[in-house]
Amino acid sequence: MSLPVIPAPTTTTTSDDTCTLSGDSAVVVQSPELAGPAALFVREVRLDSGLTLHPPVIRDRTVDGTVPPDETRAAAVTVLISADGLDGVPSAAGVRADGDAVDERYGLEVTSDGVRVWGPTPEAVHRGLTSLRQLISAHLQDGTAVLPAARIVDGPRFAWRGLSLDVVRTFHPPAEVKRVIDMLALYKLNVLHLHLTDDQGWRVEVPSRPALTQVGAAGAIGDRPGGYYSQEELADLVAYAADRYVTVVPEIDMPGHTSAVFAAYPELAPAELRTIDLGNGNSIPLNALEPGRPETWAFVEDVLDAVVPQFPQSAYVHIGGDEAWGMADEDHAAFVDQAAALVRARGKRVVGWQEIARATLGPDDVAQYWISIDVDAADAGNGPKPPEDLLPILVEHLRKAEGDAPKALAAGARLIASPTTWLYFDRPHGDASADPAQEEARKRLGLEFYGPATLRDGLAWDPVEDTPGVTSTDQLAGVEAAIWCETITGPDDLELMLLPRLPGAAEKAWSQQTATDWPEYAARLAEQSPAWRNRTWTWLQSVEVSWR
Ligand code: ACM
Numbered sequence: 001m002s003l004p005v006i007p008a009p010t011t012t013t014t015s016d017d018t019c020t021l022s023g024d025s026a027v028v029v030q031s032p033e034l035a036g037p038a039a040l041f042v043r044e045v046r047l048d049s050g051l052t053l054h055p056p057v058i059r060d061r062t063v064d065g066t067v068p069p070d071e072t073r074a075a076a077v078t079v080l081i082s083a084d085g086l087d088g089v090p091s092a093a094g095v096r097a098d099g100d101a102v103d104e105r106y107g108l109e110v111t112s113d114g115v116r117v118w119g120p121t122p123e124a125v126h127r128g129l130t131s132l133r134q135l136i137s138a139h140l141q142d143g144t145a146v147l148p149a150a151r152i153v154d155g156p157r158f159a160w161r162g163l164s165l166d167v168v169r170t171f172h173p174p175a176e177v178k179r180v181i182d183m184l185a186l187y188k189l190n191v192l193h194l195h196l197t198d199d200q201g202w203r204v205e206v207p208s209r210p211a212l213t214q215v216g217a218a219g220a221i222g223d224r225p226g227g228y229y230s231q232e233e234l235a236d237l238v239a240y241a242a243d244r245y246v247t248v249v250p251e252i253d254m255p256g257h258t259s260a261v262f263a264a265y266p267e268l269a270p271a272e273l274r275t276i277d278l279g280n281g282n283s284i285p286l287n288a289l290e291p292g293r294p295e296t297w298a299f300v301e302d303v304l305d306a307v308v309p310q311f312p313q314s315a316y317v318h319i320g321g322d323e324a325w326g327m328a329d330e331d332h333a334a335f336v337d338q339a340a341a342l343v344r345a346r347g348k349r350v351v352g353w354q355e356i357a358r359a360t361l362g363p364d365d366v367a368q369y370w371i372s373i374d375v376d377a378a379d380a381g382n383g384p385k386p387p388e389d390l391l392p393i394l395v396e397h398l399r400k401a402e403g404d405a406p407k408a409l410a411a412g413a414r415l416i417a418s419p420t421t422w423l424y425f426d427r428p429h430g431d432a433s434a435d436p437a438q439e440e441a442r443k444r445l446g447l448e449f450y451g452p453a454t455l456r457d458g459l460a461w462d463p464v465e466d467t468p469g470v471t472s473t474d475q476l477a478g479v480e481a482a483i484w485c486e487t488i489t490g491p492d493d494l495e496l497m498l499l500p501r502l503p504g505a506a507e508k509a510w511s512q513q514t515a516t517d518w519p520e521y522a523a524r525l526a527e528q529s530p531a532w533r534n535r536t537w538t539w540l541q542s543v544e545v546s547w548r
Contacts, residue, residue, distance in 0.1 A: 002520055004138040004527030005131050006187060006503040007510035009154035010089050017112045017149035021136060024074035026054035031081045033122050038079055040243065041129040048133055048186075048531040049140045053077070075114040077132065079125050082107075082118040089155040090512065093473035095366070095414060096159040097191045097247040099315025099349065104188075105155030108132060110147045123245050127154070127188055134186070137534075138527035138548075158463070160366075160416060160478025161509035162191025163502065164251070168198035168260075169485040171220050171227035176491045178240055183498060183537065185244040187506035192241055193249045193318060193480060196229075196307075199259035199285055203228040204250065206306040209299070211264035221486060234310050247313045249351070252303055253320030255289040255327065255335040261299075262287065268299055274326060276389045284390060286326025291335040300339055308346050316366065317343045322353035325393060329400075333359040340365070351416070351477075354404040363412035366477045369467055371401040372419035386449060406469035414477040415470065417463040420450065423505055425483040425497050430454035431542035438496065438540060445487050445497055455525070455542055458504040459516040479509035492538045499532065499539035500525055522546075 003012055027038045038056035046052050086105045096102065106119035106128030117128040131152060136145045163184055165172070172180075181192060196204045202216030205228065217228035229237065238248045254261075262269035270290060275283040289296045308317060319339045324332045336359035340350040350356070351366040361367065375398035378391075386394055405415055417423070428446030431454050433439050446452070463479050464470050481502065488494050503525060507516055522545050529547040532539050541547060 002524065003135060003148070003150060003152070004524050005134050005152070006524050006528065007507045008513055008516070008524070009131065009152045010512045011153050012150060014148050014150045019075050019110045019112055019115060019147045019149065020144055021051070021053070021077070021115070021147065022074055022144040023052050024054070026074075026076045027056040028076045028078045029056050029058045030078060032058055034079045034081065034125055036243075037122050037126040037129060040126070041077075041133065044133055045136055048137045048534055049145070050534060051136060051140055051143065051145060077115040077117065079129065080116070080118045081120065081122075081125070083120040084118060085153055086120070086155070089153050090157075092156045092159040094159040094477040097162070097249050097316055098313050105153070106131075108150070108152040108154070110135070110150045112149065115147070126245055128152075130186065130188055134528070134531070137531040140530070156188065156510045157473065157512050158476060158478035158509050160191055160480065161189045161506065162193050162249070162416075162478070162480035163189060163498075163505070164193040164195055164418065164480055164482035166195045166198070166483060166485040167203050168195060168201040169221045170224055170488050170490065170494075171201065171203065172491070172494065173227065174229065174233045174237055176494065177237055179491070179495070179537065180498065181237075181241050181244060181246055182535065183502055184246050186531070187503050188510050189502070189506050190245055191247050191249055191478075191480065193251060195251045195253065197251070197253050197260060197320075198257045201226055201228075202260040202264065204234065204307055204310065205229070205231050206303050208302045208306065209265070212261070214264070216260035216264040224489065231310060238311060238313065242313050248311055249314045249316050249318055250307050250311045251318035251320055252307060253322070254300065254339060255291070255332065256287075256322065256324035257320060258289055259285050259287065261289070265299065268295060276387070276393070278387045278390070284325060288324045288327040288331075289335065291331055291338055297338065297342075300342055304342055304346055308348060315349050316351045317346075317348045319343060319350060319352045319356065321356040322370075323397065324355070325397075329358065354401065354408065354415075357404040357408035357411070357413070358400070361408055361411040361413040365408075365411075365413040366416055367404065367408035367413055368416040368418050368480065369405045370418045370420055370424070370482065371398060371404070372421040372466075373398055375399055375402070402468070405467060409469045409475055414475060415467060416477050416480045417467045418480045418482050419461070419466060422453070422458055422461045422466070422508075423479070423481040424450060425481055425501050426450070426485070426487065428452040429497070429540050429542075430457065431540065431544050434541045434543050441493065441496060442540070445493055447484075447486060455500060455504060455522075455544060456518045458501055459507065459518055459521055461508070462514050463508055464514075479505065481505040495538035496540055499537060500528070500542065500545070503528060
C-alpha cells in the first residue's frame, strides 16, 4: 500500500495496526536541538489540519515551560537524533544552495504505541516530520488522526530542490511569498530562487544606487503595481524560509533583461537603444549591459555588495545570463566571465541560466538547463508562431542552446534541471478544472507559445534521462521548477499555476523512483487537498484527480 506522501519515500512498509493522534498527543523531544523542528511541526499541523497537539516536551519539560501533559494519556510523537536503519538509503546527489553537506535522510515509524521520527540532523528530523504532517492531514477526521502502522526510511535523490519565482512581471508582496515558501516546505523543496530583476522592474534595495528602486521598481508588466522588498522585508523573508529549511537564492539578471536598470541609470544603457515590436503593444528590448565600459562594472560591484549580504544562507548568487538578445557572443561571454569573477571574489559561487556555459565555467559553478524547446518545430513554425521579426533570433538562440548543457558538463560544472517542457509552470494547464471560474482563468493563464501541459505530463520525465549530456545523478546539482508571471496578475493566479504542479516537481527532485505511475501518484495527490483547503491555497481542481 502506498501512503499519501509526496514525494514518494524511498522505502515504505505498512501493517494492519493503527495509531491514533489527537489533541491529547504530545511531541516528545529527545535532544534539545530538535525543540525548534518540533515546535514548527506542532504549528504546521494546526494550520494544515486544525489538530492542536500539545506543545513539545523536552524529555520531561515543555519547551515553553508549561506543565507537561501526562505522556501515558495518548500516543505521542517522539523525535530523536539517530541514523538507525538509514544506511540503505542513498546519499543525495548534487549540491545544496546553502553549500553545506547536510544529511536529510530520516526514518518514520508508526506503531500502535506511537510515532517515532529520527534522523542524523535536525533538518533530517524536520523532513520526517513533514511526511508525518501529510499523513495527519490525510487521515484526520473529527479531530483525530488514525494513522496506518508503517515504517518509512527515506532521503532525497537531489540536494538542490527548488522553485524559481518571477517577482518582476508581477510583484508578489512578502505575505504571498511566505505562502509560496509554505508550499515548498510541505513538499520538501529547499530552495526559493527569487528572480529579482528584469526588464519590467527591480525588486531589491541597493542603497548606493537608490534609483534602482525609486525608478526601477515603479512598475511591472502593463499597469500592474510595482514594488520592491526593503532590506527589512527581505531579512524577514529569508529568516522565515530558513526556519523552514528553505534557502533563498537571489538572481540579478544580467547582462540582458536590464531595461529597468537603464530606466534608473540611462548612462549605463547602450548609445543606441533597439527593440523588436511584437505588434501587440509589447516589444522585446535588444539592449544589454556592456562589458567594455568601466561604469558597467562599478554598477555590478555596487549591486553585488548590497545584495550578497541580504541572502546570508545562500552559497550562490544567480547572475542570470539568459536571452541577451542582440548582444555579440564574445561580449556576452566576456560579461559572464567578469560578473562570475566578482561573485567569486565575494566568497559566493556562481549559478546562472544555461547560456552562461558559453563563458568559462568551472567545477564549483552551476548552469540552469531550461531550453528544452524543439528548435526544428519552432523553425518550421509548428505551434503558435512568435512574431516574424523575432523568429530568426529565437531560432538562432535555440540552436546555440543545444551546446550549453554538454559544454557546462565538459567544464566540470553541474546542471540544475529546469526543462521548459516539464518544469515551466507558466505553461497553460492542460487539465480541465471542475470549477467554471477556474476554467475561465485557465484560458487566460500561461504562455500560449509553450502549449498546454497536463499534470500527468509533469510526471512523465526523468531529470537524468531528459537532460542533454547527463548520464549520472551527480552531474546535476538538482531540480528546479520555474514560474514566470507575464500572464499571472496576482496571488490567486500564481497559486492556480503552482498547484497542483509543485508536488510533481518535488516528486522528481526528491524521490528515488525514476518512473512515476500516474494513477498511483494521482491517488496520493488527491489526499493533499484537505491541507490545501485549510491553508486557503488556491489550486487547479483538475478533473483528472479525485480530490478529497
Ligand atoms: C528564461 O526562461 N529566460 C530563463
